Amino acid sequence: MSVPLHVGIDAGSSATKCVILDGEGALIGHHVAPSGFDFGESAEAALTRSLQEAEGKIEDVVSCVSTGYGRESVPQAGRHVTEITCHARGAREWYPQVRSIIDIGGQDTKVIHLHADGRMADYRMNAKCAAGTGTFLESIALKLGVTLSDLDELAMKSSGDTLVNSFCTVFAGTEVLERVKAGEAKENICLGLFRSIATRVSEMMSSRNGAVGVTGGVVAHCRAMIRSLNEVLETEVLLPPMPQHAGAYGAALLAREQK
Amino acid sequence: MSAIVKRVEIKAQKRLKALLRDYFVNLDEAAKDPTRRVAWCTSVGPCEILTAMGFEVHFPENHGAQLGARKVSHLHIPRAVGVGYCAESCSYMTSDIGASLSGYSPLQEAYGIEGPAKPDLLAYSTNQCREVQDWWNFFGRRFDAPVDGICPPTHLGEVTSEHIAFVRGLLEAFIQRTEASFGLKLDMDRLKEVVSLSSRASTLWRQVLDTATAAPAPLTFWDGLIQMAPVIVMRGSQTAVDYYDMLLAEMQQRVSDGVGAIPDEQWRLYWEGMPVWPKLRELSDKFFDLRAVIAASTYCNSWAFEEYNGGDPLAWMAKTSIELFINRDENTKQAFLEEMFDKFAVDGAVFHNARTCPNNTNSRFGMAQRLREKRGMPILVFDGDLSDVRFFSTAQSMTNIEAFIEQLQEGRR
DSSP, X not given: OOOOEEEEEEEOSSEEEEEEEOTTOOEEEEEXXXXXXXXXXXXXHHHHHHHHHHTOOGGGEEEEEEESTTGGXXXXXXXXXXXXXXXXXXXXXXXXXXXXXXXXXXXXXXXXXXXXXXXXXXXXXXXXXXXXXXXXXXXXXXXXXXXXXXXXXXXXXXXXXXXXXXXXXXXXXXXXXXXXXXXXXXXXXXXXXXXXXXXHHHHTOSOXXXXXXXXXXXXXXXXXXXHHHHHHHTSOOXXXXXXXXXXXXXXXXXXXXXX | OTTTSOOOOOTTHHHHHHHHHHHHHXXXXXXXXXXXXEEEEOTTSSHHHHHHTTEEEEOHHHHHHXXXXXXXXXXXXXXXXXXXXXXXXXXXXXXXHHHHHHTOOHHXXXXXXXXXXXXXXXXEETTSOSHHHHHHHHHHHHHTOOEEEEOOOOSBSXXXXXXXXXXXXXXHHHHHHHHHHHTOOOOHHHHHHHHHHHHHHHHHHHHHHHGGGSSSOSSOHHHHHHHTHHHHXXXXXXXXXXXXXXXXXXXXXXXXXXXXXSTTOOEEEEEESOOOGGGHHHHHHHHHHTTEEEEEEHHHHTTOOOOOOSSOHHHHHHHHHHHSXXXXXXXXXXXXXXXXXXXXXXXXXXXXXXXXXGGGOOSSSSHHHHHHHHHOOOEEEEEEOSSOGGGOOHXXXXXXXXHHHHHHHHHHO
């Protein structure tokens, strides 16, 4: 017997995430596909794989909401909603007590503050620049000839509190090379990069009240990012079970809620 | 969506196009006529004095805006940076200087005119910013023309009689220097006449903008940016008065007929800060699609002055030139914004952080946050620039604007 399915697709700048909910709101399928050149194709791939996991068929999909940078290029979606609203909705479902949500994505970083009743109170996005985003880390990792995973592992070995001062990706690259030249331990430098992002995020926080949830691909893959956020924000941030899927999950919840 | 629902065109627009052509052609002719004089003047500078003394007046800020609207500023700014002007300083200035060095002007395509009319005098007031002085000085050197102006007190809270008297003195001294340099004599009766016309056009302009207190609003900020041209470049002329008489009648008719600039107006917003000239169409389309009318703005209201009721024209000029929003302190600005939010019954406000225009950006010292907390009203702050598109991200800005409307929707539920 077929069940009605509700789909959320987050077409991000780096990855396209899909989440499928059943009629009761249970998460029964999900997948991540590289966004590549064509958001439509990557959405199709993520949806197909998610449907396989959910053991559902495309005919069972009764509503679909897209979000993310490529939200307008997802043909399966009947509606598109910004990633700001979707991440807030997804994170709040996992952690009803959160009052602030930090989403660190590939291209942009957002801080969303919520009222106690869950309505959005305020939000900020990073300025037109890679500072404070996943791209910042990827660019520096590339320059150092390591993977993002290596960067994270090295950073977790650091016991220092180094901060790479430059927010600018290009200047940070230069600063890293200067520190290497000065003989600073690479573990400390790597942690300093994560702390640079956390510091940039802290500047975007207009309120420090209440629990803080974190979402996005960077926190899903980098423990050093969580550690840095905890240290810089002086709080234990809440990491949901599927941080990279928070936007798609929020979109699927909105799809299910739509009349 | 915007393709399906048609915009309501402003009928007066056709007349405006003809007036602007006449204005620029006249300036060009004046520059080529050895018996006539051209002065360049800042947008709220001592232009009534110049007009009364017989100068034809060109406004370089308007030229900067035209470069922005033509989406070419970023192509010319590098020329100015190359000769020592910082890329983060006023992009009106850097694009105007760069365009001059490149030999380009939007007036070429629009009116077949080579460029801005060559000045006999460059006059300024630093009531809006000090950058104009450096901008004018560049062209003073380039055209071997005198640069002169006034530097009034800035960031004022209350505007006192002492302030007005001081600025009046600066204007008098400016008149004396100009009379001496050009062998002219200012006719005070003529100045009164010019100031009366200037004030009349300004009052009508305010009335035009105030029609947007109606819901639906008959015009938007985007319309205002086009319709404001006469109150800036034709100040002190009967032409501007006649134009705004006509435009006011059209807007009042729209209000009577219940015609809104945006069909099915859902949201009423306030715009604080400079426009993003190269992105006017994209931004106005986005707000149109979201059924959000920008009913009022600080920018368009910057040319709505207090009415002149006879008396000392220099005192009126002194007062209006320092009473400007941009020339006031934070508390006065915040009080003005709150008054405007109430007057136009807006649901939210958009603050543009113009990266090269700190003087006309009011999101840098916590004002947006204070207003958000005090009023419980959503306020969006977004990064961009008045002219230089390199400071603007379309994708990020559009997401910001859509999320802002989603926030408003959540609040209304």
